[in-house]
Amino acid sequence: MKKLIIENSGEVNHEEGLSIFDIISDKDKQTAKKAILAEIELKDGSKKLVDLTFKVNDDLKMKLLFPEDAESLDTLNHSTSHIMAAAIKKIYPEAKFAIGPSIKDGFYYDFELDKVISPENLKPIEDEMKKIISSNYSFIRKEITKNEAKKIFKDNPYKLELIDGINDEYVSIYETGDFIDLCSGPHIISTSKVGAFKLLSVAGAYWRGNENNKMLIRIYGTAFFNKEDLKNYLERIERAKLSDHRKIGKDLELYSFHDEAPGFPFWHPKGMIIRNIIIDYWRKIHQENGYQEIQTPVILSNQLWHTSGHWDHYKENMYFVKIDGNDYAIKPMNCPGAILVYKSKQHSYREFPIRYAELGLVHRHEKSGVLHGLFRVRNFTQDDAHIFALDEQLTAEITSIINMIGKMYSIFGFKDYHVELSTRPADRIGSDEMWDMAEQKLEEAIKENNLVYKINPGDGAFYGPKIDFHIKDSLERTWQCATIQLDFAMPEKFDITYMGEDNLKHRPVMLHRVILGSVERFIGILIENYSGNLPLWIAPVQIAILPISDKYQQYSDNVFKKLKEEGYRVEIDNRVESLNKKIRQAELSKIPLMVIIGEKEQESGTITIRKKAGGDIKNIEIKEFINILRENIENKKTYFE
RNA sequence: GCUGGUGUAGCUCAAUAGGUAGAGCAGCUGACUUGUAAUCAGCAGGUUGGGGGUUCAAGUCCUCUCGCCAGCUCCA
Numbered sequence: 239m240k241k242l243i244i245e246n247s248g249e250v251n252h253e254e255g256l257s258i259f260d261i262i263s264d265k266d267k268q269t270a271k272k273a274i275l276a277e278i279e280l281k282d283g284s285k286k287l288v289d290l291t292f293k294v295n296d297d298l299k300m301k302l303l304f305p306e307d308a309e310s311l312d313t314l315n316h317s318t319s320h321i322m323a324a325a326i327k328k329i330y331p332e333a334k335f336a337i338g339p340s341i342k343d344g345f346y347y348d349f350e351l352d353k354v355i356s357p358e359n360l361k362p363i364e365d366e367m368k369k370i371i372s373s374n375y376s377f378i379r380k381e382i383t384k385n386e387a388k389k390i391f392k393d394n395p396y397k398l399e400l401i402d403g404i405n406d407e408y409v410s411i412y413e414t415g416d417f418i419d420l421c422s423g424p425h426i427i428s429t430s431k432v433g434a435f436k437l438l439s440v441a442g443a444y445w446r447g448n449e450n451n452k453m454l455i456r457i458y459g460t461a462f463f464n465k466e467d468l469k470n471y472l473e474r475i476e477r478a479k480l481s482d483h484r485k486i487g488k489d490l491e492l493y494s495f496h497d498e499a500p501g502f503p504f505w506h507p508k509g510m511i512i513r514n515i516i517i518d519y520w521r522k523i524h525q526e527n528g529y530q531e532i533q534t535p536v537i538l539s540n541q542l543w544h545t546s547g548h549w550d551h552y553k554e555n556m557y558f559v560k561i562d563g564n565d566y567a568i569k570p571m572n573c574p575g576a577i578l579v580y581k582s583k584q585h586s587y588r589e590f591p592i593r594y595a596e597l598g599l600v601h602r603h604e605k606s607g608v609l610h611g612l613f614r615v616r617n618f619t620q621d622d623a624h625i626f627a628l629d630e631q632l633t634a635e636i637t638s639i640i641n642m643i644g645k646m647y648s649i650f651g652f653k654d655y656h657v658e659l660s661t662r663p664a665d666r667i668g669s670d671e672m673w674d675m676a677e678q679k680l681e682e683a684i685k686e687n688n689l690v691y692k693i694n695p696g697d698g699a700f701y702g703p704k705i706d707f708h709i710k711d712s713l714e715r716t717w718q719c720a721t722i723q724l725d726f727a728m729p730e731k732f733d734i735t736y737m738g739e740d741n742l743k744h745r746p747v748m749l750h751r752v753i754l755g756s757v758e759r760f761i762g763i764l765i766e767n768y769s770g771n772l773p774l775w776i777a778p779v780q781i782a783i784l785p786i787s788d789k790y791q792q793y794s795d796n797v798f799k800k801l802k803e804e805g806y807r808v809e810i811d812n813r814v815e816s817l818n819k820k821i822r823q824a825e826l827s828k829i830p831l832m833v834i835i836g837e838k839e840q841e842s843g844t845i846t847i848r849k850k851a852g853g854d855i856k857n858i859e860i861k862e863f864i865n866i867l868r869e870n871i872e873n874k875k876t877y878f879e
Numbered sequence: 880g881c882u883g884g885u886g887u888a889g890c891u892c893a894a895u896a897g898g899u900a901g902a903g904c905a906g907c908u909g910a911c912u913u914g915u916a917a918u919c920a921g922c923a924g925g926u927u928g929g930g931g932g933u934u935c936a937a938g939u940c941c942u943c944u945c946g947c948c949a950g951c952u953c954c955a
Contacts, residue, residue, distance in 0.1 A: 346950095354882090354883080355882095355883080356883060356884070357883080357884070438949095439883085439884090439949055439950070440882085440883055440884085440949090440950085441882060441883065441884095441949060441950030441951065442881060442882025442883070442950070442951060443882080443950070443951045443952090444881080444882095444951055444952060447951075447952070448952080449880080449881075449951080449952045449953085450952095453881060453882060453951075453952095454882090454951095455882075455883085456882085456950070456951075458949090458950080484947095484948095488890085489890085495946090495947090496946095497928075497945070497946050497947090500945085500946065500947090554953095555953090555954090600955085602954080602955085604953080604954075605880050605881090605952080605953065605954095606880070606946090607880060607881070607882095607950090607951085607952085607953095608880090608952085608953065608954070609947090610948095613955090614954070614955085615955095618955065620955065621955095697954090706955095717954095717955080718954070718955060719955070720955090721955070752955065754955090755955045756955045758955085759955055760955090784915090786912085786913065786914055787912040787913055788912065789912070814911080814912065814913085815913080815917095815918085816911095816912095816913050816914095816917080816918060817913060817914055817915065818913085818914090818915070818916060818917065818918090819913095819916080819917055819918080820915095820916095821914095821915055821916055822915095822916035822917055823916085823917085824916090825916055826916080832915085834914070834915070836913095836914055837914085838914085846914090846915090848915060854915075
């Protein structure tokens with residue numbers, strides 16, 4: 239007899255070779271029915287997820303996982319991807335399957351097929367999947383040798399390549415009905431565990447994520463243990479779409495895009511108000527932190543871009559122009575300009591660190607398929623800075639930047655962002671020693687500041703590694719905003735120096751950094767995070783004055799003038815329309831505050847405030863209202879109080 | 880750039896099986912003077928993204944092209 243210790247539910251003695259499911263079933267049928275997976279403890283103390291069909295041959299400690307555990311939903315999605323593959327195989331026997339993992343909120347499977355798959359082909363696949371699910375097939379795991387596996391998958395180049403990549407003599411396969419897949423698992427015990435699923439979209443995806451490889455067909459789907467969860471998920475996605483900055487930007491007249499300039503945003507008056515508020519605050523915080531603002535040209539000679547390395551490593555993304563027969567480029571980055579400013583005079587170690595800030599308008603030729611509202615455009619303003627420093631000043635400088643990022647993000651209401659350390663890319667300048675040093679320095683700074691981070695290998699800039707800060711949009715896609723880049727290479731390329739204490743020339747180190755990232759992307763993500771309901775201090779229109787009829791026009795005009803004089807962004811709706819209509823339109827325009835003026839207000843010399851977020855303040859004095867406004871705006875409050 | 884989808888008035892959407900474009904909102908005009916999310920009536924608005932083709936006839940079919948959307952690659 240062997241002993242199975244189940245976390246939180248005691249011990250069971252059992253015969254050797256029984257599956258976890260059988261053992262639990264003997265003890266408690268209900269629990270066995272509900273369980274999805276088991277997390278077993280290996281001899282070395284580490285944990286591993288296994289199927290419920292896992293055979294127990296020894297004493298074992300484990301924990302059962304149920305539908306409410308996150309790992310269970312992952313597994314369900316992964317298993318559903320197998321079910322989808324099985325269905326596709328039924329309809330298109332010639333399909334060759336590549337990989338089919340679970341992802342956040344769903345799963346996909348990539349496969350090669352010499353046919354066009356469009357959304358209308360999804361329905362038949364779903365129908366076939368339903369048949370498989372109701373057939374209640376078991377997921378049967380088998381461990382076989384690589385050679386055996388190669389025989390099974392002899393017609394599938396993708397699986398063969400995967401098998402070759404496995405560092406083990408044995409591989410595992412799973413059988414579901416007559417469908418066999420190479421897979422490490424784990425899986426649900428039977429197809430009937432899939433309570434609800436939906437195929438969502440079809441797209442192309444390169445094999446192994448490499449654009450030089452063949453493009454496969456990818457079908458995305460999502461699965462849940464019950465129908466209610468699927469319904470909630472689909473509703474959540476629909477709701478998130480209402481926060482789309484592309485829609486809100488158009489509705490609120492913030493900016494527009496036109497066929498005449500794809501990827502180049504047009505800023506409208508109300509959008510400019512948001513931009514300028516952000517920039518005003520940005521200037522203030524940079525002055526406080528010892529930055530000096532500069533501005534460098536948009537067009538610079540090709541010669542410069544040869545020197546900087548952009549010609550060799552960034553040309554594909556650049557635009558070029560000819561002036562008087564000479565070749566120039568439109569800047570894709572601000573660094574070379576800042577370096578020319580630095581080089582315009584001699585520098586002493588006593589000046590360091592020198593912090594040049596620049597709101598630099600850059601142009602990049604982004605591939606047409608990647609353009610995405612304000613998140614991905616072809617011209618944008620980086621809130622850039624280039625810091626020239628001594629080696630020993632780097633850690634303090636990086637820490638100071640990290641603090642500025644934290645402060646600005648919290649002021650703008652971003653709490654949920656994550657950090658990545660992007661290391662050396664294949665296409666780069668500078669020696670390996672430089673990269674070792676730079677990467678190490680950044681990692682030290684991250685650790686010193688106790689940031690939680692992950693490594694993003696190969697994603698650094700061509701001149702140096704970087705710490706990236708990512709923020710989520712309404713659909714929880716993440717976008718890189720802030721970045722801190724450490725650069726030993728450019729100072730060398732441009733041969734920049736300073737005079738040291740020893741009266742000798744030395745080479746400074748350079749930090750490139752942005753906080754907002756680009757003003758455009760930042761505004762896009764700001765809008766999505768607030769669903770367009772911007773805090774009072776940022777809202778392009780702060781107050782809408784709504785006279786109930788034109789009998790109160792004069793009094794309303796006085797209130798309007800008063801607020802305007804105080805510097806508030808206020809509009810008055812003088813149309814002869816119902817109050818209901820005026821309120822509705824102010825609501826749709828996402829104006830945070832409405833001032834309602836009728837007979838009562840006029841008589842008592844007061845106003846009534848209707849907050850967009852809900853709730854009224856009845857009959858208050860204008861003076862008092864202004865005090866409240868001032869209080870909210872000066873403190874940059876997220877919600878009006 | 881690649882894969883798939885899509886493109887009708889400022890916005891949201893109609894238009895049977897190809898028969899030559901229709902509505903609501905917004906706009907303009909007029910009436911209504913209104914107390915917490917759309918008052919009523921009238922008017923005006925489109926060579927159906929653009930080019931080419933098939934056809935007696937194209938918003939509808941074919942083709943090229945551009946934009947947009949989802950995803951892949953790439954990125955602030």
